[in-house]
Amino acid sequence: xxxxxxxxxxxxxxxxxxxxxxxxxxxxxxxxxxxxxxxxxxxxxxxxxxxxxxxxxxxxxxxxxxxxxxxxxxxxxxxxxxxxxxxxxxxxxxxxxxxxxxxxxxxxxxxxxxxxxxxxxxxxxxxxxxxxxxxxxxxxxxxxxxxxxxxxxxxxxxxxxxxxxxxxxxxxxxxxxxxxxxxxxxxxxxxxxxxxxxxxxxxxxxxxxxxxxxxxxxxxxxxxxxxxxxxxxxxxxxxxxxxxxxxxxxxxxxxxxxxxxxxxxxxxxxxxxxxxxxxxxxxxxxxxxxxxxxxxxxxxxxxxxxxxxxxx
Ligand code: GDP
Numbered sequence: 001x002x003x004x005x006x007x008x009x010x011x012x013x014x015x016x017x018x019x020x021x022x023x024x025x026x027x028x029x030x031x032x033x034x035x036x037x038x039x040x041x042x043x044x045x046x047x048x049x050x051x052x053x054x055x056x057x058x059x060x061x062x063x064x065x066x067x068x069x070x071x072x073x074x075x076x077x078x079x080x081x082x083x084x085x086x087x088x089x090x091x092x093x094x095x096x097x098x099x100x101x102x103x104x105x106x107x108x109x110x111x112x113x114x115x116x117x118x119x120x121x122x123x124x125x126x127x128x129x130x131x132x133x134x135x136x137x138x139x140x141x142x143x144x145x146x147x148x149x150x151x152x153x154x155x156x157x158x159x160x161x162x163x164x165x166x167x168x169x170x171x172x173x174x175x176x177x178x179x180x181x182x183x184x185x186x187x188x189x190x191x192x193x194x195x196x197x198x199x200x201x202x203x204x205x206x207x208x209x210x211x212x213x214x215x216x217x218x219x220x221x222x223x224x225x226x227x228x229x230x231x232x233x234x235x236x237x238x239x240x241x242x243x244x245x246x247x248x249x250x251x252x253x254x255x256x257x258x259x260x261x262x263x264x265x266x267x268x269x270x271x272x273x274x275x276x277x278x279x280x281x282x283x284x285x286x287x288x289x290x291x292x293x294x295x296x297x298x299x300x301x302x303x304x305x306x307x308x309x310x311x312x
Pocket of ligand 1: 081082083084085086087088089090188189190191192213214215216217
């Protein structure tokens with residue numbers, strides 16, 4: 001439902017931009033054909049002023065593609081941590097069903113496992129990564145490389161620690177590696193009690209928002225879900241309500257429209273002939289039309305005769 005609503009808004013916004021573009025185009029065309037109607041300088045100035053506003057709106061539409069991707073593909077969320085901290089168990093707890101293979105042999109999750117969950121209406125693409133650690137095992141190394149890749153691709157990282165154990169070099173390395181990423185620090189195995197030194201170290205680094213939980217008993221999973229939703233709403237899909245969304249093809253057409261509009265503005269600024277500007281505006285209008293499945297047709301003539309007092 002959210003998807004359909006946002007798609008409708010996208011169409012509305014493109015139509016509204018096109019309307020202004022058409023008015024601008026009509027102004028330019030009329031100045032070409034009926035020079036007594038307006039002077040060229042005024043038309044050029046108009047192209048620059050209105051063009052600037054429209055460019056900003058097109059940019060916003062292009063930026064909104066990120067939200068579209070989130071709704072369609074889910075927020076790419078990587079669960080990372082050294083082997084055996086409970087990543088697979090956490091994935092299972094989140095999925096509330098058994099899907100990942102849980103074992104107590106470190107390094108047995110060797111590939112990246114993907115699952116989709118719907119967290120209070122927001123789709124998440126959860127990636128359970130192989131534990132990241134220094135290893136001599138060739139197969140495990142491949143897993144580690146893939147884990148790093150999915151960590152790099154992720155929009156959100158759940159960094160998992162085992163609160164019942166002292167921290168290791170791998171734990172420290174992962175903290176540094178994810179420091180600049182959007183992450184939520186999770187301390188697992190809270191049912192076994194959290195070691196003071198482990199807790200002090202983690203809280204010293206991450207002042208706010210450490211989530212203590214037990215993947216085994218399920219305690220704290222809701223708090224983690226709350227945090228995840230908070231982060232997505234505040235940082236990823238900042239203005240979900242005000243957003244539109246463009247798919248890949250539409251984004252491409254928006255880029256083309258932007259190029260055309262920019263070149264019309266460049267021409268206007270350089271004092272090029274109005275014909276040149278008109279052609280570029282027309283092309284921008286057409287590109288935007290393709291993005292919503294509408295052809296240009298007779299729009300321009302209709303616009304000219306409805307706006308300007310001219311005999312046909
Ligand atoms: P991974 O290698 O990080 O994916 O870790 P696993 O999910 O395979 O878990 C490793 C071991 O820790 C398994 O024996 C789990 O049963 C155990 N484990 C995972 N989460 C918890 C927890 O919250 N509490 C306790 N007591 N044990 C857990």
